[in-house]
Amino acid sequence: MKRLFVCLLCGLMFLSGCSTNTEKTTSPELKMTPGTYSSTATGFKGDIQVEVTVTEEEITEIKVVEHKETTGIGSEALPVLADNMLKYQTIGVDSVAGATVSSAGLKTAVKDALTQAGADLDKFSAAPVKGELKEETLDADVVVIGGGAAGMMSAFYTAKEGYKVVLVEKTPMVGGASAMAGGSLTATNSQWQKEAGYEDSSEMLKERLLEAGHNKNHLPSVELFTSFIGPNFDWIVSEEGGNMPYIHEGSGSSYSFEGGGAGAMLKLKENLLNAGAEVLLNTQATELIVNEGAVVGIKAKGDEANYTINAKAVILASGGYGHNRDIVPEEYFAFRYSGHSGHDGDALEMIKAVDGATRNLTWLNKQPNTMILPSGAPQYTNMGVGAVYKMSGILVNEKGERFACENGDTWELMLSMEENERQYLLMDQENYDAFNKAMSDRKIFNPEDPAKWTADDYTGQPFYKGADTLEELAEKLDVPAEALKATVAQYNEAVSSGTPDEFGRELTTTIAEEGRYYALEMSIRYSTSLGGICINDKMQVLNTAEEAVPGLYAAGEVVGGVQGDLYLGGSTFTWAMTSGVEAGRVVSEALAQ
Structure with missing residues (x-):
């Protein structure tokens, strides 16, 4: 009976065109619907x-x-x-x-x-298929590695002086970390500052840098910066020089650029191209060309070619190392990185060919007052908290208690935050409105976003909650309601009675006793590299014997020592721009000899 069943089955398979020796078939390629x-x-x-x-x-x-x-x-x-x-x-x-x-x-x-x-x-979704790279040789007077503020400014200066300049940038666009900055320039010893009657000096700026960096800065590098900041600022804003349209208004301490750092980088890019510099985007510098101890060019890899670029001078301006976890100390991994994703410390690897020296690579800048955007990216809120700390916005921890002077020393605030599990910026309606206006005015987020984020059905980032009472808000934050109410009552009593604040804050207004209350979770971020390559007062890269490497210069964040273990607000963008001018100037002078 079993034999009969098998025979019948085989017969049916034959009649239906089936075969026991089936061949593997491939599915036809999917067609899209036009x-x-x-x-x-x-x-x-x-x-x-x-x-x-x-x-x-x-x-x-x-x-x-x-x-x-x-x-x-x-x-x-x-x-x-x-x-x-x-x-x-x-x-x-x-x-x-x-x-x-x-x-x-x-x-x-x-x-x-x-x-x-x-x-x-x-x-x-497959990886792109690219053709075989051709080999191409370029000859230039100057090659600049990196298209941020320092790189573009040094390339612009030398091109404006009449030299043939090639700038290589590994990403598809210029601007670097400077496009993410506020864009203001400190104006110490500048003509504009003198006209404004603002009291400042190189010595005063040096003291501010050392104080912010807890005297861990490299003093000669600090003194170099403070010596050239004034004249280089003057060059940047002059029509015959950098022709960067900074706004000639304000107290004289610093001057802003309409559109911030991003706007400044777009203008600098325009100036650079108008000066005749050649810019190679998507082009990664891979090594220095060294001849008898002198740097005479670079090798680079682009989308369509491997480049050998011969040059009389090479300027390193490729940024920091904050995105490279092989360099960043593990202690920083507890915080979110908010710097440029192209900052991998490329130059630190390249200078090994000349035994280049570095300093302070264990330090990166950490900052408090950070919110998390819907994308998950950390975002500074300085303009927002700056507004509410002049009013009655306060910080509370997971216990519902204040823990530091909110607008006091940045370092002390950060250390206090590190002791908490979490912390929130607590605001009444007036403070909430002021915070959101300050942030949206700077286009950090849109005016309508906070209403969406504080809605009860919103579950993403930022963690931003609103409630009609402090008790309800405490429940949403998972903090003790009685402790939160007591914190607010104690703060208001100090304001009303004129009692000195326990944390040393100058108190102005009370927190409203009725109306909506809001809380935004705040955290710590890290970004700017504070260590880097060693240079001398001619912007020349030094080797480990503290000797200048012929033909090799550096500017911007790639240089270490100007800052200590914390940067002075506004000084890093100023260093990038003015050190770029300085590198361009000294290279132009060296080529003219």
């Missing part, structure tokens, strides 16, 4: 809306319809990334360093649009 598809995803500052047009087999257009990304950073990265995805027909292209959150948002939106079109996501 059309234009819309999608939205979260970027750094808000939603990124795209329209993606496809045929059956390829992407024909990626259009960013609307976004709220930072001008000069995300706004520059989105079109670059869209072009690369279109060029290589994949969302598997590299994200734009310095705009990784914006990049991730755009990729997510495009992926969703492709999914709607029925695309083969394995195919359209």
